[in-house]
Amino acid sequence: MSVLFGSKEYFKGIPQIKYEGTGSDNPLAFRWYDEDRVVAGKTLKEHFRFACAYWHSFCNDGNDPFGPGTHLFSWNAKADPVDRAKEKMDAAFEFITKMRLPFYCFHDVDLVDYGSDIRENDRRLQALVDYARQQQAASGVKLLWGTANVFSNPRYMNGAATNPDFLVLSHAAAQVKTAIDATIELGGDGYVFWGGREGYMTLLNTDMKREKAHLARFLHMAKDYARRNGFKGTFLIEPKPMEPTKHQYDYDSETVIGFLRQWDLLDDFKINIEVNHATLAGHTFQHELQVSADAGVLGSLDANRGDYQNGWDTDQFPNNLNELTEAMLIFLEAGGLQGGGINFDAKIRRTSTDPQDLFYAHIGGMDAFARALITADAILSSSGxxxxxxxxxxxxxxxxxxxxxxxxxxxxxxxxxxxxxxxxxxxxxxxxxxxxxxxxxx
Known part of the structure; x- marks a missing residue:
């Protein structure tokens, strides 16, 4: 398969990934994920609505706290940020179409590097939105959801919507507005809020009651703006208990549901559950699914896993069939997702440095979910x-x-x-x- 735009092929020698069945020994083929297979009244493609995480797949260079990146990207050669971002998008859509993924997700700063000038950042993002619109039209790939990264920039060291400095909150609002505009323009099904620094490091300098009220006001403003401008999709909040803060206000699904109900946001918002965030909160993935399903807010999933021996968010690709099968029992009995899909918010390991490794990771994750769903359906229909x-x-x-x-x-x-x-x-x-x-x- 050739690239959609541009003059390069970034993943040379790798064909479009196809389903070959459980008898196949081809590592670049699906053994379980037959997208047209009907399970419980829907095709696997309809059940999962798989999405590629732009940030982990095309921005993560393998760096860790003890050393620089180990992944070398040929699409990062150009000096101009917009030209460089377009090459990255060429690579992204080549990968996404070769994987036959129907969706992708992004943070604004994943698409193009941001500086400190809001108007310049808006110009850069608009240029990439225009380019993404062409890529989507040519490939048939759609945007599952967009979001703004309002946690990485140093200005957000004390939070974004919960920052004690009103000017910082205003910068976050400007960034969210532009990200919402981009999501609307690209036809995104959803818009996600993850409060990476919406919390505190110590209560000694924190007015928690006031910060949570500010967060609610911010969400109402963002929701109202998006609705006024034609967004009909789902707003999603992604729970996480801590990291990078000591305590985050979106601790887990129960906490988020209570917050949404308290501040009259439950009618517009649902929950985007991440597996690794669930375990960091002391829960299982299954628990978070059940809590959200019981409340009618099971919106979308970020698929990954943690390492049982590490106490942080390792974002590894999912492969535990037993745990996934238990999760798919809840998934099927709840009637599936509401307004979302399954995004592989996972990154290949620092030591996985071949282009094929990104394919192996996604193939394994998609096959694991497919096998788990097929197994769960058999349990529900054929067992006691x-x-x-x-x-x-x-x-x-x-x-x-x-x-x-x-x-x-x-x-x-x-x-x-x-x-x-x-x-x-x-x-x-x-x-x-x-x-x-x-x-x-x-």
């Missing part, structure tokens, strides 16, 4: 999984239990019922049986 869970709560389906759920009993009546019925029997939760069931279907 759903009946076992239903039976566990059968005492609430009739009689006094049903009356309790309908608010038709008093505390005195529950007291009398407990005396009349005597000590309850011990009923097994059959956890090991259910865990073995997952393994039998894998």
């Amino acid at each position: 999984y759903k009946q076992l869970r239903k039976d566990r709560y059968a005492s609430f389906d009739t009689g006094k239990g049903s009356a309790f759920e309908k608010a038709a009993l008093t505390l005195e009546e529950l007291h009398a019922y407990a005396i009349e019925s005597g000590e309850p029997p011990r009923v097994s939760g059959r956890q090991e049986y259910l865990e073995n069931m997952i393994n039998r279907y894998l």
Whole structure:
């Protein structure tokens, strides 16, 4: 496949990735992700709406706190920031189309380098939006969501929407406005807010009540601006408990839901769950999915994983089939995502320095999700999984239990019922049986 624009091919010798089935030994082919396979009434492509994370795939050079980057990008040669960004976009769309990914996601500063002049930054981003519109039209690739990076620049060291300096908040608003404009112009399905520094390092210098009120006001302003300008998509908040701050106000899904409900934002916002953020909050991915699904705000997913031995956000590609299968059980029973897709917010390792490594990573992640979904569907349709869970709560389906759920009993009546019925029997939760069931279907 040739590039869509420009004169170079950046991933030479790598063909478009195709489905070859479980019998294939080709590392540059899908073994499970057949995008046209129908599972639970939808094709895999419709279920997942996979997206490429622009920042990790084309901006991450492999640097870490102990050394500079190890990934050398041939698209970073030009001096002019707009010309350099266009070459990067050529490489990005070559990769995305070779991977047959239907969507991509970006931060504003991923598309083009920003400086300190707002008007110049706006000009640069508009130039890349114009170029992206051409790339999208030529490839059929769409924008899943856009966002503004209002956490990396030194001005945001004390936060953006929660910064104690009003001028810094104003700079964040200017950046968000332009990112929203770009998202609208490119037909994005959603717009994401991640509060990378919306929190505190110490309460000694923090008015937390005031900061959270400022954050709510900021979100209302951004939401109202986008709606006035024709944005009909989904607003998403991505929870994370800490890192880079000690405590972030979007700690986990429960915290975000409470915040949205308190500030009358629940009708417009849903949650973008990241696997590694869930584990940093002391939860499982499954827990965060269930919390969001139960509240009707399961919007989108950032697919990755952490390292069990590291206490930070390692953003590795997902490969744990057991955990993904449990997650896909919740995904299917919730009816899938609302207004989002699955974005590979993951980066290849510092030591993975070949162009093929980016392909291997995405192929593995897509195959893992496909296999997990197929397995989860088989469990839901062919095993006793759903009946076992239903039976566990059968005492609430009739009689006094049903009356309790309908608010038709008093505390005195529950007291009398407990005396009349005597000590309850011990009923097994059959956890090991259910865990073995997952393994039998894998």
